[in-house]
Structure formats: C-alpha cells, structure tokens
Amino acid sequence: MPAKPVVTRIAPSPTGSMHIGTARTALFNWLYARHTGGKYLLRIEDTDRERSTEANVQIILDGLDWLGLNPDEPPVSQYARIDRHREAVQQLLDTGHAYRCFMTVEEVAVEREIARAEGRAIRSVWRDRDAGAGSNDPYVVRFKGPLDGETIVEDLIKGPVVFGNKELDDLVLLRTNGDPTYNLAVVVDDHDMGVTHVIRGDDHLNNAARQSLIFQALGWELPAFGHLPLIHGPDGAKLSKRHGAQAVGEFADMGYLPEGMRNYLARLGWGHGDDEVFSDEQAIAWFDVKDVVKAPARLDWAKLNHINNQHLRKADDDRLAALTHTALQGQGQQLSADVEARLRRVVGLVKEGAGTIQELAGLCLFAVRQRPLTLDEKTIGLLGAETRERLARLRTRLAEEADWSPENLAAALKSFAENEGVGMGKFGPALRGVLSGGAVAPDLASALAALGSDEGLGRMDDALCSAQ
RNA sequence: GGUCCCUUCGUCUAUCGGUUAGGACGCUAGAUUUUCAUUCUAGAAAGGGGAGUUCGAUUCUCCCAGGGACUGCCA
Numbered sequence: 001m002p003a004k005p006v007v008t009r010i011a012p013s014p015t016g017s018m019h020i021g022t023a024r025t026a027l028f029n030w031l032y033a034r035h036t037g038g039k040y041l042l043r044i045e046d047t048d049r050e051r052s053t054e055a056n057v058q059i060i061l062d063g064l065d066w067l068g069l070n071p072d073e074p075p076v077s078q079y080a081r082i083d084r085h086r087e088a089v090q091q092l093l094d095t096g097h098a099y100r101c102f103m104t105v106e107e108v109a110v111e112r113e114i115a116r117a118e119g120r121a122i123r124s125v126w127r128d129r130d131a132g133a134g135s136n137d138p139y140v141v142r143f144k145g146p147l148d149g150e151t152i153v154e155d156l157i158k159g160p161v162v163f164g165n166k167e168l169d170d171l172v173l174l175r176t177n178g179d180p181t182y183n184l185a186v187v188v189d190d191h192d193m194g195v196t197h198v199i200r201g202d203d204h205l206n207n208a209a210r211q212s213l214i215f216q217a218l219g220w221e222l223p224a225f226g227h228l229p230l231i232h233g234p235d236g237a238k239l240s241k242r243h244g245a246q247a248v249g250e251f252a253d254m255g256y257l258p259e260g261m262r263n264y265l266a267r268l269g270w271g272h273g274d275d276e277v278f279s280d281e282q283a284i285a286w287f288d289v290k291d292v293v294k295a296p297a298r299l300d301w302a303k304l305n306h307i308n309n310q311h312l313r314k315a316d317d318d319r320l321a322a323l324t325h326t327a328l329q330g331q332g333q334q335l336s337a338d339v340e341a342r343l344r345r346v347v348g349l350v351k352e353g354a355g356t357i358q359e360l361a362g363l364c365l366f367a368v369r370q371r372p373l374t375l376d377e378k379t380i381g382l383l384g385a386e387t388r389e390r391l392a393r394l395r396t397r398l399a400e401e402a403d404w405s406p407e408n409l410a411a412a413l414k415s416f417a418e419n420e421g422v423g424m425g426k427f428g429p430a431l432r433g434v435l436s437g438g439a440v441a442p443d444l445a446s447a448l449a450a451l452g453s454d455e456g457l458g459r460m461d462d463a464l465c466s467a468q
Numbered sequence: 469g470g471u472c473c474c475u476u477c478g479u480c481u482a483u484c485g486g487u488u489a490g491g492a493c494g495c496u497a498g499a500u501u502u503u504c505a506u507u508c509u510a511g512a513a514a515g516g517g518g519a520g521u522u523c524g525a526u527u528c529u530c531c532c533a534g535g536g537a538c539u540g541c542c543a
Contacts, residue, residue, distance in 0.1 A: 013543045048542055105541075116539080119470050140541055158473065167471050167539095175541040182543045206472060206538045229474070229536090236535070264480095267492090271481045274491045293481075296536070300479050303493040353505045363505085378503095413502095428502025440504055 006038025007196045010064075010071070011078075011186070013045040014056035017247035018063040020239065020299070021201060021231045024265040026069045028228060029199050031266065031287040033072075041193055042071035046079045047185050063248035068258050068280075076193065078185050085180035088188045088218060089141050089173050097217035098173055100139040101126040121169035141174035143184075145213050153208045156197075156226035156289045163209040171210055183207060187214045190223055199226040199289055202296070226289040229269055229296040236298060243299065255327060255357030257315060260308035267307070268297045277310040305355030312360065317348040320360065327361040333368060338455075342367045346450035349406075349442045366436035367450050372462035379433025379463075387430045388464060390420060394427065395460045404453050410445035434463040 008029035012022050033040035044060065046052040064070055092098035101124040103111070108122070115122040124142055146165045153161045173184040180188075186207075190198060198208075205227045215222050233243035245251055251261060263278060270293060272278070272286040312320065321344040325335060328343075335343065346367040347360065354360035375383075383391075397416050401408065417424050431444055435456065441447045448456045 011543090015543070045543060051542075108541085112540090116469065121470085121539085155473095161472065163471075169539080172541050177541080179541085181541070186543090201537090202473065203537050204543090207543090209472090227473085232536085234479080238536080267480065269480090271491095273482065276480090276492050295474050297481090298479060300493070303480065306493055350505085352507095424502045426502090430502090432503065442505080444502070 004196060006033055006036040007041065007194045008033045008038065008199055009041040009043055009190070009193065009195050010069075011043045011045050011189075011200070012060050013048065014053060014060060015048055015051040016056060017249065018060050019246055020248060020251065020265075022060075023063065023067055023069075023248050023261070024231060024268060025200055025228055026064060026067070027262055027265050028270070028287075028289065028292070029197075030069045031283055032197065032199060032289050034284040035287050038196070039072045040069075041073055041195070042075040043189055043193065044075055044077050045182065045185070046077055047082075047180060047182060049079070049179070052079070059247075059249065066252050066258055067248065067261060076189065078189055081185070081189060081192075082180060084192065085185050085188050086174065086178070089180065089184060092143070092173065092214075092217055093141060095217070097144050098141050099124075099127055099129075099144050099170075101142045101170075101172075102135070102137050102139045115169075121167055124170055127170060138176045140172045140176055142170040143173050143210070143214060143217070145170055145210070151209045151212055153205070153212060153225055155205070155208070156199075156224055157229075157292045158205070158227060158294060161205065161209075163206075165213075168210055168213065173214075183210055184214065187211050187218065187220075191215070191218070191220045195223050197226060197289070198223045199228065202227045202229050226292065228292060229294060231268060232296050232298045234298055234300060239299060255323070255359065255361075256304070256308050257311050257357075259315075260304075260311040263311065264304045264307040267303075268299070269293045277307060305359075309352075309355045312351050312354055312357075315351075317344065317351075320351060320357070321347045323357045324361045324364055327357050328364075328368065331361070335368065339368055339370075342450060342452060342455065345452070346442075346447075349446040349450055363440060363442075366439035366441040366447070369437055369439070371455070371458055373434075373437035373459060375433060375463060376438030379430065379438055382430040382433060383463065387427055390422075390427050391431060391434065391460060392464055393420070394431070395457060395464065398448070398453075398460075399457055401453070404449050404456075406443075406445045406449040409448050410443075413445060431460075435459050 010022070010026040010029050012018065030040045042064065044057055046057070061075070089098060103124055103126065112122050127142070127144060145168050149165050151163045151165055151168070153163070155161055171183055172181050174180055208225050208227065212222055231239055233239045239246050245254065259280065262280060262283070266283050266287070267276065270287065270291060275282070324347055325340065325343060328335065343364055346364050350363040351360055354363055394416055398412065401412055413424070420426070428444060432441060432447070435441065435444070435447050435451065451459065
C-alpha cells in the first residue's frame with residue numbers, strides 16, 4: 001500500500017501562554033513526521049478575535065523555537081483563511097448539510113436547559129424550517145447532523161470510539177457576525193493543508209466525531225486521528241499554575257535544556273522498552289503514535305531534573321557556561337572577563353550535580369565570588385593556629401606548581417599531606433572553606449584548578465592574613 | 469444529568485494469555501569521598517473491586533468504583 005506522505009500539524013490557540021501540554025503535542029507531531037519522513041506544520045488557531053493576541057502568537061513561536069520544534073513551512077493563520085471557511089459553509093448550505101438558525105442566544109440557552117434535562121443533544125427548531133429567505137434577522141449557520149446511526153472515530157491511540165449520532169448536536173459553523181467557528185475551520189484547514197494525521201490532545205476526542213461528520217458532508221477524505229492523553233500535575237489534577245509551571249517559557253527560565261525537555265516530554269506518555277535517556281535521532285527512529293500510552297501522565301519534577309541532568313552532562317561546556325552566565329546575570333551578577341574564564345573552567349567540573357542551569361549557576365557561585373571572600377562561621381572555626389600554619393605551608397607548596405590541572409593538584413595535595421604526616425581531613429575542610437567561603441564546591445583539586453593559581457592562592461592569602 | 473476516555477510500585481513506564489510482573493526517577497541502608505555532590509552495591513515498593521471466558525489472566529469480555537475530557541456564536 002503506497003501510503004501518501006504523512007503531514008502532521010500543531011494547532012495552538014493564541015489565547016494565553018503556551019501550555020506544556022501543547023509543547024508535548026507539538027513534539028509528538030514533530031517526531032511522527034520525522035519518523036515517517038513527512039511534514040510537520042503549524043497553524044495558529046486565531047478565530048477567537050476576542051482573546052487572540054499578537055503577543056500570544058509570538059509566545060507560541062518563541063516556545064516552539066526554543067524547543068527546536070519549528071514547523072517545516074511558515075505558520076498558517078486560521079483567521080486569514082476566513083473567506084475559504086465561509087465558502088465551505090456555503091457549500092454545506094447548498095448541499096443541505098447546514099441550515100440557518102435564527103434562535104437568539106436566550107432561546108438557545110432555554111433549549112440547552114431543556115435538552116440537558118431530557119438528556120439529549122440540543123436541537124434547533126430551524127433545522128427543518130425553510131429559513132425564510134430575505135429575513136434580515138441575525139442568524140448563525142448550524143451543521144445539520146444525522147439524527148441516527150453512529151459515527152466511529154478510528155483513533156490511532158484509543159482504538160475505535162463509537163458515538164451515537166443523536167448525541168451529537170448541530171454545532172454552529174458560522175457565528176452571527178459571519179466568522180467561522182473552530183470546528184468548521186479545523187476541518188477546512190486540515191483538509192486544505194493536506195494534513196493526514198491529526199495528533200492532538202484528548203480534549204478533542206469528542207470533537208473528532210463532529211468533525212468527521214463535517215469532513216464527510218464536504219465530501220472530503222478523513223485524516224487519521226490520534227488523541228493524546230493530557231498531562232496532569234503531580235497530584236493528578238489538571239496541570240495549573242500552582243504546580244509550579246505550565247507554560248513553556250517558565251521551563252526555559254528555570255534552566256531546562258530544550259533537548260532535556262524533549263526527552264522528558266517524550267517519556268511522558270510514550271516509552272521504548274527500558275530506554276530512558278535518548279537522543280532526538282533515537283526518538284525519531286523509535287516513535288510511533290500507536291505506541292502512545294492511553295492514560296494521562298503526571299508531571300514529575302524529580303524525574304525531569306534527572307533527565308535534564310543527563311543532557312547537561314552531555315552538553316558542550318562553552319554552551320553551558322554561556323547559559324550559566326545569563327542565569328547569573330539574571331540574578332544581578334556582573335562577571336568580569338577573568339571571572340567568565342573561571343566560570344568556563346568550573347562548569348564542566350560541577351555539572352554532574354545540577355538538574356537545571358539555575359542549579360548549575362548555584363554550583364558555580366563559589367568560583368564567581370569576588371575577593372576577599374567572606375568566610376562562614378564553620379570555616380573560621382576550623383582556622384586554628386595549627387591549621388593556619390599548615391595552610392601557609394601548603395600555599396608555599398602550591399605556588400611552586402606550574403601545572404594547575406586537577407590531576408597534578410590532586411597529586412600535590414596528597415604528597416603534601418604525606419609530608420605533613422596527616423590525613424586530608426586535617427586541613428581539607430578548612431582549605432575548602434577558604435577557597436569557597438563556605439559555598440558548595442567540587443573536590444579541592446578541581447576547585448583549585450577552576451579558580452586558577454592567581455585566584456586560588458589569592459584566596460588563601462586573604463584568609464591567612466585577614467584574621468591575623 | 470448526558471456522551472466519551474482512562475485505571476501496573478509514590479511517579480513515568482515494560483509486559484502484547486503462561487514472567488520470581490522488568491526498568492527508570494524518588495526513597496531507605498551500606499561502600500567510596502576532605503564536606504556536599506558524584507560513583508558503586510543492596511533493599512522496600514504495583515496489576516482499583518467484582519463476575520465471566522480459559523487448563524491458565526495484569527493481558528480478552530461485562531459490571532461497579534474512582535479519575536478525567538466534552539457537553540459554548542472558546543479552541
């Protein structure tokens with residue numbers, strides 16, 4: 001069967017910030033398109049003129065760009081296609097698949113209440129009436145759905161989902177003001193854009209039945225549907241602000257790497273055996289919509305941090321240093337050129353302990369500090385006369401080292417301890433405090449190497465002189 | 469209220485009628501380490517409940533319960 005090339009799309013609505021669930025939907029569409037060698041498109045669903053804003057469109061564009069999920073073709077504005085939508089409605093009207101409904105919003109509200117009480121779908125009295133041509137009263141155009149039989153949505157993820165047609169109401173296609181509604185626009189656009197696979201959130205599963213009916217009424221071929229379960233918060237409730245974050249931009253600000261996000265999001269609702277940490281290439285090779293899990297998944301920060309940490313380890317240190325620099329600037333830190341160089345050296349030494357760039361910045365803080373450091377209580381307590389003298393000897397010893405590589409420094413520290421006839425424990429903690437001021441820092445040799453000889457020895461001098 | 473979806477360790481998942489139900493995160497305990505972290509080892513931890521099909525159900529069917537979505541001239 002020579003299947004036609006796959007075309008997927010992500011169709012966010014610019015009525016708010018970009019939800020992390022939207023990001024995952026985009027990822028799955030992208031993965032599937034890449035996996036099949038097809039195309040991945042973007043359509044901005046901006047038919048709601050009241051709530052759609054340019055700023056929100058930009059947020060979506062930026063979010064996708066950050067995630068590395070840019071579409072293969074320029075984004076399509078749904079609203080810009082309004083004439084085409086009206087044309088489709090006219091076709092539906094002409095073929096008897098739609099009708100003008102003159103019910104007022106008040107009348108509809110009443111009917112809705114009655115229909116609900118009777119446990120049936122809402123119907124308009126205008127459905128079978130000759131819509132008085134020439135009337136100047138405002139009207140909407142409703143879809144004239146079948147009253148019996150059933151509509152089956154062959155979902156790629158859920159399997160066949162059966163809907164009784166009598167349960168499906170005659171949804172509005174064209175508003176009183178002549179603007180098309182979402183359900184109509186989606187069908188027309190997906191058809192015109194050649195979308196073969198509609199992969200979207202679970203919340204649209206019910207719509208899929210109505211849209212299928214519209215596709216058929218228009219005489220168009222149905223795309224394949226795949227409805228993704230939603231992402232919930234850690235407590236199982238719908239993901240919202242109180243869970244820490246829901247917008248893509250917030251994850252970026254917290255210091256997650258796009259590749260880490262992609263990896264984690266892919267694992268949320270999809271898996272490939274025991275594989276946990278993988279590359280985009282692997283995900284593309286392995287991904288298939290039919291393997292998506294049916295149940296909703298909860299966002300787990302600990303695991304996100306772990307996955308992100310794995311990608312942080314693989315990331316290039318120059319890139320990490322730049323990101324960390326930006327994070328530190330965000331905290332109000334201004335770094336001089338030599339401090340920047342120090343940052344570049346330290347980033348690779350401490351990244352194993354960081355889940356995010358923000359955490360990485362915290363781990364680098366010891367190196368970024370300006371001399372003279374303010375020592376913490378604990379360190380001051382450790383600096384007894386004996387330790388001071390020992391550190392002074394160590395300072396002299398280290399000053400003789402030309403090679404400030406972690407390896408060589410580690411050897412130097414070890415031989416120094418041996419010469420002194422003591423264990424590292426006798427001066428290690430104090431040296432650590434002197435070098436870091438009490439902040440977290442990597443092992444002594446690495447910390448020294450990252451600081452560099454001038455800064456390292458300088459910090460020792462500061463501590464040894466100041467309190468004397 | 470109605471329609472639809474979902475239900476394996478705390479969490480994310482594997483299993484596609486026969487397994488000691490596997491892995492990962494997190495957690496606990498050890499080891500290593502100058503602290504923290506890292507690393508290593510070990511451990512606790514699961515099929516919502518009830519029928520049925522079957523020689524045999526986590527896996528298939530049905531019922532119930534719980535959770536969720538939709539039910540807009542929002543998308």
